[in-house]
Amino acid sequence: MAQGFLALGDSYTIGEGIAADGRWPVQLAALLRAEGLDVGQPRIIATTGWTTDELDAGIDAAHAQAPIPADHALVSLLAGVNDQYRGLEPDGFRTRFAALLRRAAGFAGGDPARVLVLAIPDWGVTPFAFAQGRDRALVAAQIDAFNAICREEAARAGAHWVDIGPVSRARGAEPGMLADDGLHPSAALYTLWARLALPAARAILQGRSTP
Numbered sequence: 001m002a003q004g005f006l007a008l009g010d011s012y013t014i015g016e017g018i019a020a021d022g023r024w025p026v027q028l029a030a031l032l033r034a035e036g037l038d039v040g041q042p043r044i045i046a047t048t049g050w051t052t053d054e055l056d057a058g059i060d061a062a063h064a065q066a067p068i069p070a071d072h073a074l075v076s077l078l079a080g081v082n083d084q085y086r087g088l089e090p091d092g093f094r095t096r097f098a099a100l101l102r103r104a105a106g107f108a109g110g111d112p113a114r115v116l117v118l119a120i121p122d123w124g125v126t127p128f129a130f131a132q133g134r135d136r137a138l139v140a141a142q143i144d145a146f147n148a149i150c151r152e153e154a155a156r157a158g159a160h161w162v163d164i165g166p167v168s169r170a171r172g173a174e175p176g177m178l179a180d181d182g183l184h185p186s187a188a189l190y191t192l193w194a195r196l197a198l199p200a201a202r203a204i205l206q207g208r209s210t211p
Helices: 024-034 052-065 081-085 090-106 127-131 136-157 165-171 187-205
Strands: 005-009 043-046 074-077 115-118 160-162
Touching (some): 005 024, 005 052, 043 052, 052 090, 074 090, 074 187, 081 090, 081 136, 090 136, 115 136, 136 160, 160 187, 165 187
Parallel strands (some): 005 043, 074 115, 115 160
16 A cells, blocks of 8 residues: 655645646655655645644644544645735744644654655745735745744754745746746746655655654
């Protein structure tokens, strides 16, 4: 039986505006299988617009509908952009994110070393942000602050940190790297994310994971 992969998040995990096979967790699973690793299609619990609180509630709802096993070989967590977008405070975010990390580890047999935490991309570089007249420097500073929390909590928990931030900042304004809405990534940008996540995911599935 293929090893289980659970992906938790928001629009960046569900792949807003693109086909299902372009989502980064789906691409990551395909890359792992291409290397001969036996991993199944990811179960994705994510919805566009979800804050960390809403993701937590969404996990509860998904579990009530179809129980989430506690023995996944790999669990990913990418959350927080909507907390930043809605102006929620970093201190409260830290508490909520740490709680989500504990839940993620719980779905990986209680082992945080089987959890991948992805950085929040900087949506301030996108045409959507420019069209709204957003202060790019302010958005960047806030995203950096939230990512510092994510990175610190991942390290504290013993999870893996996958920093997709730099490539998303560098290339996130390119037309080919964007979905039609001018905000969310295209499958091409998600490919870059999946490749960045691949080394840690490979190590986890090969049983030699060290965050």
